Amino acid sequence: MDLLNAFVTLSNFVLIPAIAYGSQLALGALGVTLIYGILRFSNFAHGDTMAFGTMMTVLFTWLFQAWGVSLGPLPTALLALPFGILGCMALLLFTDRVVYKFYRAQKAKPVILVIVSLGVMFIMNGLVRFIIGPDDQRFADGERFIVSVGTFKEMTGLEEGLAIKTTQGITLITAMIVVAALFWFLNRTRTGKSMRAYSDNEDLALLSGINPERVVMITWLIVAALATVAGVLYGLDKSFKPFTYFQLLLPIFASAIVGGLGSPLGAIAGGFTIAFSEVMVTYAWKKVAGYALPESMAPDGLAQLLSTDYKFAVSFVILLIVLLFRPTGLFAGKSV
Amino acid sequence: MSDNPYKDGRGNKDASIANPKGTGTMSAHPGSGAAKNTGTAFLIGDSMTGGYGNGPDILHDCTVAVDAGEIAVIVGPNGAGKSTAMKAVFGMLNVRQGSVRLDGEDITDLSPQDRVAKGMGFVPQTSNIFTSLTVEENLEMGAFIRRDDFRDTMAQIYDLFPILKEKRRQAAGELSGGQRQQVAVGRALMTRPKVLMLDEPTAGVSPIVMDELFDRIIEVARTGIPILMVEQNARQALEIADKGYVLVQGANAFTGTGKELLADPEVRKSFLGG
Numbered sequence: 340m341d342l343l344n345a346f347v348t349l350s351n352f353v354l355i356p357a358i359a360y361g362s363q364l365a366l367g368a369l370g371v372t373l374i375y376g377i378l379r380f381s382n383f384a385h386g387d388t389m390a391f392g393t394m395m396t397v398l399f400t401w402l403f404q405a406w407g408v409s410l411g412p413l414p415t416a417l418l419a420l421p422f423g424i425l426g427c428m429a430l431l432l433f434t435d436r437v438v439y440k441f442y443r444a445q446k447a448k449p450v451i452l453v454i455v456s457l458g459v460m461f462i463m464n465g466l467v468r469f470i471i472g473p474d475d476q477r478f479a480d481g482e483r484f485i486v487s488v489g490t491f492k493e494m495t496g497l498e499e500g501l502a503i504k505t506t507q508g509i510t511l512i513t514a515m516i517v518v519a520a521l522f523w524f525l526n527r528t529r530t531g532k533s534m535r536a537y538s539d540n541e542d543l544a545l546l547s548g549i550n551p552e553r554v555v556m557i558t559w560l561i562v563a564a565l566a567t568v569a570g571v572l573y574g575l576d577k578s579f580k581p582f583t584y585f586q587l588l589l590p591i592f593a594s595a596i597v598g599g600l601g602s603p604l605g606a607i608a609g610g611f612t613i614a615f616s617e618v619m620v621t622y623a624w625k626k627v628a629g630y631a632l633p634e635s636m637a638p639d640g641l642a643q644l645l646s647t648d649y650k651f652a653v654s655f656v657i658l659l660i661v662l663l664f665r666p667t668g669l670f671a672g673k674s675v
Numbered sequence: 676m677s678d679n680p681y682k683d684g685r686g687n688k689d690a691s692i693a694n695p696k697g698t699g700t701m702s703a704h705p706g707s708g709a710a711k712n713t714g715t716a717f718l719i720g721d722s723m724t725g726g727y728g729n730g731p732d733i734l735h736d737c738t739v740a741v742d743a744g745e746i747a748v749i750v751g752p753n754g755a756g757k758s759t760a761m762k763a764v765f766g767m768l769n770v771r772q773g774s775v776r777l778d779g780e781d782i783t784d785l786s787p788q789d790r791v792a793k794g795m796g797f798v799p800q801t802s803n804i805f806t807s808l809t810v811e812e813n814l815e816m817g818a819f820i821r822r823d824d825f826r827d828t829m830a831q832i833y834d835l836f837p838i839l840k841e842k843r844r845q846a847a848g849e850l851s852g853g854q855r856q857q858v859a860v861g862r863a864l865m866t867r868p869k870v871l872m873l874d875e876p877t878a879g880v881s882p883i884v885m886d887e888l889f890d891r892i893i894e895v896a897r898t899g900i901p902i903l904m905v906e907q908n909a910r911q912a913l914e915i916a917d918k919g920y921v922l923v924q925g926a927n928a929f930t931g932t933g934k935e936l937l938a939d940p941e942v943r944k945s946f947l948g949g
Binding site: 529532533535536538539540542543544545546547548549 | 787788791792797799802803804805806807808812815816817819820862866
């Protein structure tokens with residue numbers, strides 16, 4: 340038995356990747372949950388919004404790289420991120436003006452808006468593929484590791500190594516900053532409180548003189564920022580491929596619903612719940628078990644519950660369980 | 676021309692029997708016999724006829740008004756259009772005829788939000804608070820249209836409703852029914868309205884809480900804000916009312932001071948249970 344090595348292996352293959360993935364999902368789910376709370380529909384175009392914002396960032400990254408601008412050890416994408424966010428904001432405001440605003444004026448039922456967002460999704464999907472192509476794009480540069488396996492082994496003298504990728508570190512720090520800023524905005528500023536008030540009781544918000552169009556506009560701006568940050572972090576960590584982002588919609592929705600739609604805190608909890616379950620269920624535990632258990636009990640097989648191809652299924656099993664036993668989600672959002 | 680048999684000359688035109696010249700056709704008493712004395716009204720929904728959307732008319736020539744510094748109460752049986760009259764005054768109904776005036780100014784065509792900006796405060800009957808916001812945030816949202824410093828107004832409201840100060844960091848949805856109503860009234864008072872409209876403020880609260888709420892409402896009225904309110908508890912409401920309107924089927928049935936209505940045998944028989 341070697342618990343220390345077991346823990347290091349667990350951290351390396353499960354904890355650290357899951358925390359990074361969870362942060363990315365949480366940021367995505369925050370965007371979904373905000374739109375659900377304020378505009379009152381599930382935005383199916385969210386995955387492709389993320390793809391668009393990321394694409395803008397990738398294009399700016401390439402531009403900066405061509406100019407020879409870089410951030411040293413940090414990825415150039417961080418420098419391009421604000422421009423990507425601005426591009427995504429422009430797209431969302433344009434979409435709202437030409438599409439959603441019409442349906443809002445008709446007081447369309449939320450289910451109609453859901454289908455509208457489906458149409459928007461296909462258009463954004465096509466737009467992104469048209470501009471950057473359907474292929475994988477890698478745009479991460481700078482230092483690759485904060486701690487690499489080699490240095491970790493040298494430092495500690497342990498058998499097992501632990502690697503922390505720069506992108507994982509950046510993901511966690513950026514996510515914390517973004518979430519802190521969002522909660523500060525929602526809970527402390529006049530505009531943020533008016534957004535929560537509007538989400539809570541639309542009629543009373545109107546009677547209090549809160550301008551719905553302004554609330555909606557600010558929501559789109561925040562969602563654009565959240566979606567772009569989430570997309571860029573995911574792209575840095577893995578790679579940017581439009582289809583992957585379209586698929587990300589599934590775990591993101593699962594996170595938002597598991598946490599409780601409309602509850603920002605729930606979106607974060609849901610993101611980590613989904614991420615940890617996906618990683619843990621699809622991880623081959625043979626090595627960890629080999630260290631943690633007495634030799635006689637060490638498993639012969641891989642001790643992997645599901646192949647990684649099934650990782651989306653994991654999100655949906657959790658989603659089903661939550662919907663069956665706690666339909667309002669972990670943090671009592673709106674019932675779905 | 677009229678049903679009056681005494682006016683029927685039966686076609687007789689013989690001037691030697693009766694002189695038809697000089698009998699005037701104009702007669703006195705043009706009134707409805709139900710004068711409401713609304714000349715001094717601060718807020719008045721005057722002869723309103725209208726309904727929801729394009730639906731049928733619910734209000735028929737209905738008048739409700741409140742004078743400066745007074746409490747006016749709208750009572751009546753279920754489905755009489757009490758709340759509808761209130762909504763019509765606040766611009767949430769299609770008023771097809773009649774007008775709404777605030778301090779002499781015609782506001783019939785203003786949206787509810789604009790009426791709030793003009794100085795009307797409205798407390799709806801249901802969902803009248805932001806349940807997920809704290810009590811203090813509810814009050815802040817009430818003052819959303821104010822750009823000046825509203826801390827003194829908030830202090831006044833905490834003086835008026837001490838329990839709110841105690842619970843100001845709690846989510847408003849966690850409060851009891853009576854406390855929620857106090858939050859709702861407090862929220863409406865944050866704009867420093869010139870007139871306050873309450874739609875059944877005591878709906879669904881216990882009798883003890885109801886008495887307390889009525890006391891609070893009187894206190895608000897004493898600060899000089901005229902109050903127009905709809906009430907189900909007709910007797911108690913009329914006791915504190917300077918003026919009462921009994922509506923039946925969307926029309927004025929009886930109007931008078933609270934005492935007059937309480938004393939009126941017909942009102943007692945039909946609405947106050949004898």
